[in-house]
Amino acid sequence: MTATYLLDTNVILRLPERILRNRAVSHHSHIPEEVLYEARFAPHIERFRHRTLPVTAGVLDSLQRVWDAVPEDDTSVVDLFRGKGNADPLLVAIVLDQRSKAATGLFGDAWKIVSNDAPVRRLAESFEIPTLDLAQFTQCAGG
Numbered sequence: 001m002t003a004t005y006l007l008d009t010n011v012i013l014r015l016p017e018r019i020l021r022n023r024a025v026s027h028h029s030h031i032p033e034e035v036l037y038e039a040r041f042a043p044h045i046e047r048f049r050h051r052t053l054p055v056t057a058g059v060l061d062s063l064q065r066v067w068d069a070v071p072e073d074d075t076s077v078v079d080l081f082r083g084k085g086n087a088d089p090l091l092v093a094i095v096l097d098q099r100s101k102a103a104t105g106l107f108g109d110a111w112k113i114v115s116n117d118a119p120v121r122r123l124a125e126s127f128e129i130p131t132l133d134l135a136q137f138t139q140c141a142g143g
Contacts, residue, residue, distance in 0.1 A: 001110040003140075004098075005029040006091055008115035009038040011134050012048065020044055024141040029114075032094055034087035053094055062096035063089060069126060088120045095129050 007029055019025055030051045031039075039045050053059075066089045095111040102108025112130045114137045115121055121131040132140065 004109035004111050006094060006113050007031050008091060009035045009087060010116045011114045012039045013042050014134055019138055019141050022141040032087050032090045034090050038087055058097040059093050063093040066092045092124050092127060
């Protein structure tokens with residue numbers, strides 16, 4: 001299995017140049033469309049345009065599972081009134097969708113979410129999705 005990373009906006013905005021050149025980032029990292037939008041002013045965002053994952057019908061199905069796991073009064077993952085966390089549930093939904101697709105084949109990637117946002121990591125871990133923060137990802141990427 002190949003380690004494959006799904007990066008959050010708070011990681012994209014802080015990636016050091018030496019890590020951006022690493023194979024773990026250039027070949028094995030992806031971002032959701034919403035992260036592409038949120039990080040649109042980052043100087044290196046164009047490096048991720050070809051690694052962007054769309055919101056598909058499968059992702060939307062998985063997103064329903066994610067929302068079902070979030071209590072109605074919990075604004076730690078998404079707070080639409082403050083414009084916080086718009087991409088966060090999509091990170092989890094995309095990995096769930098990718099896992100679903102991989103279940104039909106022999107081999108799949110070992111998806112990990114990379115985020116400095118503790119509520120996102122907790123949500124991911126509730127679905128048994130491994131997570132890393134930026135420091136851990138940097139270490140994995142040889143930084």
